[in-house]
Amino acid sequence: xxxxxxxxxxxxxxxxxxxxxxxxxxxxxxxxxxxxxxxxxxxxxxxxxxxxxxxxxxxxxxxxxxxxxxxxxxxxxxxxxxxxxxxxxxxxxxxxxxxxxxxxxxxxxxxxxxxxxxxxxxxxxxxxxxxxxxxxxxxxxxxxxxxxxxxxxxxxxxxxxxxxxxxxxxxxxxxxxxxxxxxxxxxxxxxxxxxxxxxxxxxxxxxxxxxxxxxxxxxxxxxxxxxxxxxxxxxxxxxxxxxxxxxxxxxxxxxxxxxxxxxxxxxxxxxxxxxxxxxxxxxxxxxxxxxxxxxxxxxxxxxxxxxxxxxxxxxxxxxxxxxxxxxxxxxxxxxxxxxxxxxxxxxxxxxxxxxxxxxxxxxxxxxxxxxxxxxxxxxxxxxxxxxxxxxxxxxxxxxxxxxxxxxxxxxxxxxxxxxxxxxxxxxxxxxxxxxxxxxxxxxxxxxxxxxxxxxxxxxxxxxxxxxxxxxxxxxxxxxxxxxxxxxxxxxxxxxxxxxxxxxxxxxxxxxxxxxxxxxxxxxxxxxxxxxxxxxxxxxxxxxxxxxxxxxxxxxxxxxxxxxxxxxxxxxxxxxxxxxxxxxxxxxxxxxxxxxxxxxxxxxxxxxxxxxxxxxxxxx
Amino acid sequence: xxxxxxxxxxxxxxxxxxxxxxxxxxxxxxxxxxxxxxxxxxxxxxxxxxxxxxxxxxxxxxxxxxxxxxxxxxxxxxxxxxxxxxxxxxxxxxxxxxxxxxxxxxxxxxxxxxxxxxxxxxxxxxxxxxxxxxxxxxxxxxxxxxxxxxxxxxxxxxxxxxxxxxxxxxxxxxxxxxxxxxxxxxxxxxxxxxxxxxxxxxxxxxxxxxxxxxxxxxxxxxxxxxxxxxxxxxxxxxxxxxxxxxxxxxxxxxxxxxxxxxxxxxxxxxxxxxxxxxxxxxxxxxxxxxxxxxxxxxxxxxxxxxxxxxxxxxxxxxxxxxxxxxxxxx
Numbered sequence: 001x002x003x004x005x006x007x008x009x010x011x012x013x014x015x016x017x018x019x020x021x022x023x024x025x026x027x028x029x030x031x032x033x034x035x036x037x038x039x040x041x042x043x044x045x046x047x048x049x050x051x052x053x054x055x056x057x058x059x060x061x062x063x064x065x066x067x068x069x070x071x072x073x074x075x076x077x078x079x080x081x082x083x084x085x086x087x088x089x090x091x092x093x094x095x096x097x098x099x100x101x102x103x104x105x106x107x108x109x110x111x112x113x114x115x116x117x118x119x120x121x122x123x124x125x126x127x128x129x130x131x132x133x134x135x136x137x138x139x140x141x142x143x144x145x146x147x148x149x150x151x152x153x154x155x156x157x158x159x160x161x162x163x164x165x166x167x168x169x170x171x172x173x174x175x176x177x178x179x180x181x182x183x184x185x186x187x188x189x190x191x192x193x194x195x196x197x198x199x200x201x202x203x204x205x206x207x208x209x210x211x212x213x214x215x216x217x218x219x220x221x222x223x224x225x226x227x228x229x230x231x232x233x234x235x236x237x238x239x240x241x242x243x244x245x246x247x248x249x250x251x252x253x254x255x256x257x258x259x260x261x262x263x264x265x266x267x268x269x270x271x272x273x274x275x276x277x278x279x280x281x282x283x284x285x286x287x288x289x290x291x292x293x294x295x296x297x298x299x300x301x302x303x304x305x306x307x308x309x310x311x312x313x314x315x316x317x318x319x320x321x322x323x324x325x326x327x328x329x330x331x332x333x334x335x336x337x338x339x340x341x342x343x344x345x346x347x348x349x350x351x352x353x354x355x356x357x358x359x360x361x362x363x364x365x366x367x368x369x370x371x372x373x374x375x376x377x378x379x380x381x382x383x384x385x386x387x388x389x390x391x392x393x394x395x396x397x398x399x400x401x402x403x404x405x406x407x408x409x410x411x412x413x414x415x416x417x418x419x420x421x422x423x424x425x426x427x428x429x430x431x432x433x434x435x436x437x438x439x440x441x442x443x444x445x446x447x448x449x450x451x452x453x454x455x456x457x458x459x460x461x462x463x464x465x466x467x468x469x470x471x472x473x474x475x476x477x478x479x480x481x482x483x484x485x486x487x488x489x490x491x492x493x494x495x496x497x498x499x500x501x502x503x504x505x506x507x508x509x510x511x512x513x514x515x516x517x518x519x520x521x522x523x524x525x526x527x528x529x530x531x532x533x534x535x536x537x538x539x540x541x542x543x544x545x546x547x548x549x550x551x552x553x554x555x556x557x558x559x560x561x562x563x564x565x566x567x568x569x570x571x572x573x574x575x576x577x578x579x580x581x582x583x584x585x586x587x588x589x590x591x592x593x594x595x596x597x598x599x600x601x602x603x604x605x606x607x608x609x610x611x612x613x614x615x616x617x618x619x
Numbered sequence: 620x621x622x623x624x625x626x627x628x629x630x631x632x633x634x635x636x637x638x639x640x641x642x643x644x645x646x647x648x649x650x651x652x653x654x655x656x657x658x659x660x661x662x663x664x665x666x667x668x669x670x671x672x673x674x675x676x677x678x679x680x681x682x683x684x685x686x687x688x689x690x691x692x693x694x695x696x697x698x699x700x701x702x703x704x705x706x707x708x709x710x711x712x713x714x715x716x717x718x719x720x721x722x723x724x725x726x727x728x729x730x731x732x733x734x735x736x737x738x739x740x741x742x743x744x745x746x747x748x749x750x751x752x753x754x755x756x757x758x759x760x761x762x763x764x765x766x767x768x769x770x771x772x773x774x775x776x777x778x779x780x781x782x783x784x785x786x787x788x789x790x791x792x793x794x795x796x797x798x799x800x801x802x803x804x805x806x807x808x809x810x811x812x813x814x815x816x817x818x819x820x821x822x823x824x825x826x827x828x829x830x831x832x833x834x835x836x837x838x839x840x841x842x843x844x845x846x847x848x849x850x851x852x853x854x855x856x857x858x859x860x861x862x863x864x865x866x867x868x869x870x871x872x873x874x875x876x877x878x879x880x881x882x883x884x885x886x887x888x889x890x891x892x893x894x895x896x897x898x899x900x901x902x903x904x905x906x907x908x909x910x911x912x913x914x915x916x917x918x919x920x921x922x923x924x925x926x927x928x929x930x931x932x933x934x935x936x937x938x939x940x941x942x943x944x945x946x947x948x949x
């Protein structure tokens with residue numbers, strides 16, 4: 001996906017960038033690298049020593065910058081699934097790295113692995129390795145001394161770094177912060193802070209969330225920034241910040257309603273740390289002027305993708321820890337490894353990790369492979385999928401050694417919980433997914449919904465709708481997306497399961513919107529279900545695409561992947577089916593109405609709303 | 620006139636001796652073997668010959684014969700497993716000329732000799748388990764067009780070769796390590812993969828003072844085996860068996876096992892060492908003893924080697940191994 005561009009530093013001439021296939025005449029080293037035939041093998045140079053006059057031509061001073069060779073813009077993938085439109089081309093699974101990229105990546109990973117896999121290494125040694133491999137500048141462009149890594153590569157690095165979860169979180173924030181700075185800061189400001197940030201001595205932390213307000217009339221988002229008389233922006237407010245470092249990227253309100261990001265430099269005035277809070281009191285900050293709000297939210301969303309990877313790696317550490325416990329132990333004359341229950345739990349966690357991994361790299365592929373990608377909800381889905389399943393799986397998994405080793409298990413569970421709550425909790429992300437999806441669907445189906453909500457004004461439409469929805473009402477939608485044609489034939493049944501789920505989404509959205517109208521944003525329980533269903537569908541699509549690709553190109557263990565995909569999709573289909581039926585049934589059939597009432601009564605009365613089972617009315 | 624002709628035929632010119640018919644093919648054309656006179660048989664010199672051929676004659680006459688000659692010399696130069704070399708050879712063929720332009724040409728083997736030559740090249744790749752890449756497809760397309768037989772061969776290869784590539788359940792890297800120690804680690808990991816709890820150790824015989832052979836030993840033992848060994852009755856001897864062979868692609872590695880044969884459950888530890896001499900096996904036992912198997916100091920060990928692996932004669936020297944109860948049995 002990536003080509004190389006030759007940037008000519010001589011200002012006046014505007015050369016066209018060369019793609020990787022072409023050979024730039026001036027750089028012989030480059031030429032040698034991509035040689036494919038003996039034509040370029042210079043025999044005289046190889047066999048005889050030759051004296052060459054040294055020439056310094058400044059026209060030849062060139063730096064190779066990595067440019068992204070992206071495909072044309074596509075419609076948002078998962079948002080379209082809300083209206084049952086599926087981009088079948090994506091079932092080929094995105095391939096981002098070229099051979100050269102992959103080799104470079106592997107080299108760096110080997111160095112990192114050596115340091116991070118050895119648990120004896122201290123945090124300083126690990127930080128040193130990160131600096132050596134230029135990890136702190138991974139997202140910065142090559143001309144600025146970075147690695148110009150794309151999201152796919154960042155995920156690979158993060159997988160290795162996550163052996164140390166604290167470092168993993170820190171560097172993820174740093175990468176996200178750096179990409180925001182690259183887009184938003186003035187060129188001069190950016191250059192000024194860059195050296196500090198690349199060296200790894202200072203990192204960026206993200207200050208986005210705020211504590212919930214304790215007064216009714218107070219705004220949810222309270223950090224504000226104002227220009228003072230000397231033209232400096234001053235920040236005021238408090239933010240949640242778990243990873244306190246020297247540079248901070250702070251989101252703040254400007255002029256009442258606009259959101260803007262600011263960079264707070266180390267040692268700035270009026271910064272006060274308090275447990276996991278940072279308080280700003282007239283703190284001077286540099287504004288990120290050049291980035292739009294939508295772009296900023298996309299950039300900050302990458303943090304969610306990283307959270308998914310960190311969660312997954314934590315689960316995989318849990319699996320490894322469990323294996324070490326299981327291997328040398330026996331139960332009633334048999335190795336513990338042969339216990340079917342234990343095997344099934346380990347197998348389930350494998351399924352979970354496989355699905356999450358597929359979804360993460362799929363998302364990274366969407367971000368890296370297309371122009372102007374809109375993958376915000378995909379990233380949120382990755383995060384929620386792993387946070388939800390990861391916690392449940394780890395709990396099950398650690399119950400195996402838990403009786404004997406409570407302390408270690410507790411540490412692992414706690415770190416998983418922290419990751420799952422990194423920056424936000426699952427509910428808020430689910431609402432975000434549900435609302436974004438429904439918003440997109442709403443725009444596509446607005447007229448239709450209006451007509452459905454006014455059946456007596458549109459009698460013909462109403463009758464037509466009854467006829468056209470008859471399959472959906474019977475829970476057997478017509479499968480006309482033909483997804484199976486874009487996958488390996490052995491996955492036909494699973495592809496049809498996915499297709500069923502995708503086809504149900506539009507009907508679920510339609511039902512929800514026609515039931516609630518504009519109040520649909522208040523239907524939180526249904527929105528959450530819709531988001532969970534969409535998340536599962538996304539994981540299914542990613543898993544199927546990955547397994548099919550692996551099997552078609554003959555990767556090692558691809559047959560296992562096919563089975564994993566089959567198992568996952570079947571289990572997932574049942575979950576989606578149940579969730580969507582509950583959405584379509586509405587609050588009285590899915591009993592949400594009563595559950596909400598219980599919660600309400602309990603919270604209002606403050607005590608149990610039913611008597612003890614031993615209580616009697618009369619004796 | 621006829622006499623002159625006859626004379627000419629009979630007359631063997633000395634320069635003709637430089638020409639010889641290429642033995643590996645049945646082609647009747649006699650060409651000079653350009654590969655014979657290379658002082659060094661390396662990939663670089665091989666590529667140099669190809670380049671010299673390409674530069675020599677702008678029309679590249681005799682390129683089919685050249686490719687056949689080059690193909691049969693590959694082993695000699697040690698490049699038969701190198702994709703880059705095969706690509707360089709395909710690059711010798713002219714682009715565009717062999718692409719059929721009408722249905723008759725496409726149907727009736729346009730440039731049959733050249734097509735056959737390219738197919739033979741691909742065949743040789745297949746025999747050497749070299750998988751072509753996408754670029755090679757592009758090169759073949761540019762040479763023969765999509766109706767060419769070599770393309771069909773290529774597509775079939777690309778269908779089947781990935782399927783066969785990973786059939787073995789024991790993973791090996793694409794290129795086997797050249798270091799014998801690394802190779803042995805792979806081998807022992809394969810042998811002991813039956814028990815996932817196996818721990819693999821690398822020891823140096825220098826740790827044992829009495830060792831004559833200074834070499835390394837790779838030993839694998841699972842925790843279960845360790846427990847069984849600890850329970851071994853002192854009266855029953857252990858047996859060292861070997862050498863056995865394990866094949867990693869075209870490499871062969873030998874190993875030995877330590878068995879307790881009189882019990883129902885066989886306990887075996889497996890080792891590989893640098894020299895496979897009996898002395899190194901003795902060192903192995905001493906090292907095992909040193910590393911958490913103290914019982915080995917008292918249990919007799921019998922060496923039943925299938926074939927003497929080296930000519931080192933082994934006689935017990937009591938002063939070298941003072942408390943040794945190891946028996947050596949031929």
